[in-house]
Amino acid sequence: MNNRIPLALGAIAVLAIPLATHDGYIIQLLNIAILNAIVVLGLNFATGWTGQINFGQAAFYGLGAYTTAIATKAGVPWIATPFLSVVIVTAASLVLGLPTLRLRTYYLAMTTIGFGEIIRLIIVHWEPVTGGTSGLRAIPGISVFGLAPQGQIQHYYLLIAVLALAVLVAVRIRQSSLGRAMIATKDSEIAAEQSGVDTTRIKLLAFMIGAIYAGLAGCLYASSIRFISPDSFSGTQAVLLMTMLIVGGMGSIAGCIIGAVVLTILPEALRFMGQWYLVLYGLGVIAVIVMAPGGLASVASMIRMRQASPR
Amino acid sequence: MGQLVVNGLALGSIYALVALGLLLIFNTVQIVNFAQGQLLMLGAFIGITGAVTHELPVAVAWAVTMLAMALIGVVFMVLVYFPLRGRPPFLVILTTIAMGIVLENLALIIWGPLPVSLPSPVHGAPLRFFGVVISMHQLFIFGTLAVILLLQFLMLNKTRFGILMQATAQDLHTARLVGIPVNRTIAVAFAFGAMLSGIAGLLVAPIFLAEPTMGGSLGLKGFVVSVIGGFGNLPGAVIGGLFLGLIETFGARYISSNFRDAYAFIVMIAVLVAWPRGLFGEKSSEKV
Amino acid sequence: MFRMSLKALMVGTAVVGLSAMTAVESKADAASCPSPIPFGLTTALTGNLALLGTQARNGVEFAVDEINASGGIAGKKLALTTEDTGASSTDALNAMNRILEGKPLIIFGSMISPHVFAQTEGVTKSETPFLVGATNAKVTAQGSKWLFRTHVHDGQLADLIPEYLVKSLGKTKPGIMAVADDYGLGASKGIQAALAKLNVSPVAVTSYAPSDKDMSAQLLEIKDKGADSLILFGRPADVTLVIKQMNDLGIKLTTIGNASMVAQTTLNNLQASEADGGYAIGGMIPQTSTDAKILDWSRRVQDKYKVPADNFTVSYYDTVYMLKSIIEKVGCDKPAIRDALAATKDWKGMLISYTADANGDLAHTLGIYRNKGKTPELTGPIKESGY
Numbered sequence: 008m009n010n011r012i013p014l015a016l017g018a019i020a021v022l023a024i025p026l027a028t029h030d031g032y033i034i035q036l037l038n039i040a041i042l043n044a045i046v047v048l049g050l051n052f053a054t055g056w057t058g059q060i061n062f063g064q065a066a067f068y069g070l071g072a073y074t075t076a077i078a079t080k081a082g083v084p085w086i087a088t089p090f091l092s093v094v095i096v097t098a099a100s101l102v103l104g105l106p107t108l109r110l111r112t113y114y115l116a117m118t119t120i121g122f123g124e125i126i127r128l129i130i131v132h133w134e135p136v137t138g139g140t141s142g143l144r145a146i147p148g149i150s151v152f153g154l155a156p157q158g159q160i161q162h163y164y165l166l167i168a169v170l171a172l173a174v175l176v177a178v179r180i181r182q183s184s185l186g187r188a189m190i191a192t193k194d195s196e197i198a199a200e201q202s203g204v205d206t207t208r209i210k211l212l213a214f215m216i217g218a219i220y221a222g223l224a225g226c227l228y229a230s231s232i233r234f235i236s237p238d239s240f241s242g243t244q245a246v247l248l249m250t251m252l253i254v255g256g257m258g259s260i261a262g263c264i265i266g267a268v269v270l271t272i273l274p275e276a277l278r279f280m281g282q283w284y285l286v287l288y289g290l291g292v293i294a295v296i297v298m299a300p301g302g303l304a305s306v307a308s309m310i311r312m313r314q315a316s317p318r
Numbered sequence: 319m320g321q322l323v324v325n326g327l328a329l330g331s332i333y334a335l336v337a338l339g340l341l342l343i344f345n346t347v348q349i350v351n352f353a354q355g356q357l358l359m360l361g362a363f364i365g366i367t368g369a370v371t372h373e374l375p376v377a378v379a380w381a382v383t384m385l386a387m388a389l390i391g392v393v394f395m396v397l398v399y400f401p402l403r404g405r406p407p408f409l410v411i412l413t414t415i416a417m418g419i420v421l422e423n424l425a426l427i428i429w430g431p432l433p434v435s436l437p438s439p440v441h442g443a444p445l446r447f448f449g450v451v452i453s454m455h456q457l458f459i460f461g462t463l464a465v466i467l468l469l470q471f472l473m474l475n476k477t478r479f480g481i482l483m484q485a486t487a488q489d490l491h492t493a494r495l496v497g498i499p500v501n502r503t504i505a506v507a508f509a510f511g512a513m514l515s516g517i518a519g520l521l522v523a524p525i526f527l528a529e530p531t532m533g534g535s536l537g538l539k540g541f542v543v544s545v546i547g548g549f550g551n552l553p554g555a556v557i558g559g560l561f562l563g564l565i566e567t568f569g570a571r572y573i574s575s576n577f578r579d580a581y582a583f584i585v586m587i588a589v590l591v592a593w594p595r596g597l598f599g600e601k602s603s604e605k606v
Numbered sequence: 607m608f609r610m611s612l613k614a615l616m617v618g619t620a621v622v623g624l625s626a627m628t629a630v631e632s633k634a635d636a637a638s639c640p641s642p643i644p645f646g647l648t649t650a651l652t653g654n655l656a657l658l659g660t661q662a663r664n665g666v667e668f669a670v671d672e673i674n675a676s677g678g679i680a681g682k683k684l685a686l687t688t689e690d691t692g693a694s695s696t697d698a699l700n701a702m703n704r705i706l707e708g709k710p711l712i713i714f715g716s717m718i719s720p721h722v723f724a725q726t727e728g729v730t731k732s733e734t735p736f737l738v739g740a741t742n743a744k745v746t747a748q749g750s751k752w753l754f755r756t757h758v759h760d761g762q763l764a765d766l767i768p769e770y771l772v773k774s775l776g777k778t779k780p781g782i783m784a785v786a787d788d789y790g791l792g793a794s795k796g797i798q799a800a801l802a803k804l805n806v807s808p809v810a811v812t813s814y815a816p817s818d819k820d821m822s823a824q825l826l827e828i829k830d831k832g833a834d835s836l837i838l839f840g841r842p843a844d845v846t847l848v849i850k851q852m853n854d855l856g857i858k859l860t861t862i863g864n865a866s867m868v869a870q871t872t873l874n875n876l877q878a879s880e881a882d883g884g885y886a887i888g889g890m891i892p893q894t895s896t897d898a899k900i901l902d903w904s905r906r907v908q909d910k911y912k913v914p915a916d917n918f919t920v921s922y923y924d925t926v927y928m929l930k931s932i933i934e935k936v937g938c939d940k941p942a943i944r945d946a947l948a949a950t951k952d953w954k955g956m957l958i959s960y961t962a963d964a965n966g967d968l969a970h971t972l973g974i975y976r977n978k979g980k981t982p983e984l985t986g987p988i989k990e991s992g993y
Contacts, residue, residue: 032703039696060408106587109594112407113350117545118590121583131786132576140788141742142695144723234724236695246415253412275700278690282427282652289420296413297401321855325822431657432913433843435875444854451856526819527875529843531654535817570823575812576786
């Protein structure tokens, strides 16, 4: 009950941001941050809750974006694209998920990296369809029965709504038996099997749900930024998504959003540092992992615990 | 076609060396160091700083580089291994990746982005027979790999220290209980692991030039090789490395040069699907 | 008479007053500029494209500093704001948004085509002249009347290189090797089309990833298929490796490529015997000039930025001075500047002249170079057909 008031205040603050900053750079940046947050929420299912390391999330993000861009540029009405994206990424996640179910940590990491690279290479070299390295531009925007958001601010509200939906779904899953099974699989696969959990099915589901989140975010990305190119979905981006999850707080829904927002805004805010920014970023990630493995989301509770402990 | 074999094996030897360095560390502390490629890059640049900037004789530059890499290996251990002992492996993966990013960008700041060349320690005209050209440097690469394999085998199996390292790898806690100087053993593993990558860097720079981003791709291929051979398996790594070098070269020539990087991953995935523990099986088993 | 005089006086005053006002207005065009005059620049300063991207910053900044040192434009100094686009197009978009917030008079874009593609819509909406060096042929086909390109582009290269190879060098069996990024693959396609028009088909078309180090497989394929020449499109780092490996393998082919073949960064890492004989057609570089002033300029740029000046540095430097002469004529009115850019005819830059065509392309002269040992020599300028 205590959480309601700060939550409501937070919601009002979030909704009021465009009033303070108007159209432009910051809103577009926040829109990208929100899209990243949805992708990271997806990553959380497989990695945060089920313990399956996944460096392929950027590839699913890209698949959703490219499916949408290619479809809408070919004249398909926008309303069909979320479904198309979901179909494509679900298929891809099965292709990635099925063979990798037996794999352990390092092998899984390498396989997901490989998957991401292969997808990127296909996008780069299938030039007639994907535009190759030039990317696709002039992508038609979101349009549902004639209604289309105009300008970054309207997109902002739309994306906030989608994020809220994504969070709700995630919360419900977490509280369901599926969510519990996921966490059990992460803690100890052997023990979970003993308790009757079909870990194979759970891992596959986690992958798929995560891919669907990323695919839908990709669909929105293509339709709101309206320009895509393969470098936005590369292996570097996959690592970045993973660090957003960890820095924000692996396993925590709030952490996903915090991590995405912080690591989308930080590189822009620290641009003046030039090359040093990446050095700082690397050291910062290490610092968070070493000192606050629960990520930024846990910092608040860590401080509270320290204050509460008797001296 | 013979030329493809020679070039493929030379490339594969480099991959094998990266994998050997990787596995030395993994065998001891169960960590896969995703920054191994960046260690290769550092080796190349330190060698260049010695041989080109300070005009040291090549042999001296090599010696200095190896000492420097040993030191860097120990520093790496202190920064990455000790703080993360006992943490889930995937956090360690992220940490080593982050370390790689730090090293790469520090290198960009220190040495700049322009590619630089390192002279080879060997000179002489290339050998030519049956239409195949083998350069002196390629022979040097093969020779170095052979020497290192021999030394590694001898050290691990014939010296007391090597046997201690194997014991530490088997079971850290028991090793410590039995009085084995575990920390020293681990430090040596990191030092040698870094040195091996440094040597790979010194071998690579004369033919591929050195630039700060060179580590990413080579490191990745090293991991792929380790996976193909089976983690923990040294001969597996070497065979895997040579095999990958050949596949990449032949694939680029006869299938498509566009998807060269993909061949490594496709082979890796194919191997894993059939043998989830690698071609030769990994040494360690998962603890329950 | 008095009444007429009054009316005449009134009309006279009105006429004098009006003409006085307009006279003041036209002289104030340049003086109507804000102080300082805001220029914006976005380019890759970090990331894997930084080696290329920083040349834009070097050229623009060097010119801006020179102009400011000699008093600015019409007495007003220039203020250059630079934003780093990093390596990804999303970051490039963000960088452009930041620059737009400062409401610059002119924006310089980079030579990295995917970034420029991402940025064009935003700049066009802001109705700001957008000067770029991006070389993908389709950059000026986007239909934005605010975008102008002041460097030669891949479409011209794709036509001129095959023509020179076939007609002047007499080679009819080329192999093609291109770096697998936007730059290389776009050029490769264009080159294949141009060869087809000359009734020549390449014996092999290959590519390599930007981070690839071993290109021997591609070279062997080209040799095995009986090529008599190699068309090579890449960045200095990888072109160096291709040339080295070609020599190591004992493959002797007439090689022609883009400006990377004669770039300082390439030649610094090659032996004289390896580099000798290679041809390049591309944007003109300063190092081969016989004009002592240009060589001095090149040396000063290298001293300041620690990397040799290249064709892009020259192009961006020229562009700043071109804008200076335009602003001095039409003042700081963005539409007027745009119109003046579109009407540019034979503006003399450091190495070439600039004339605007209907698409917004201003550069139509390229250089043909040949390496003599490690020194490039200018064989001559070559113009796009029609110029």
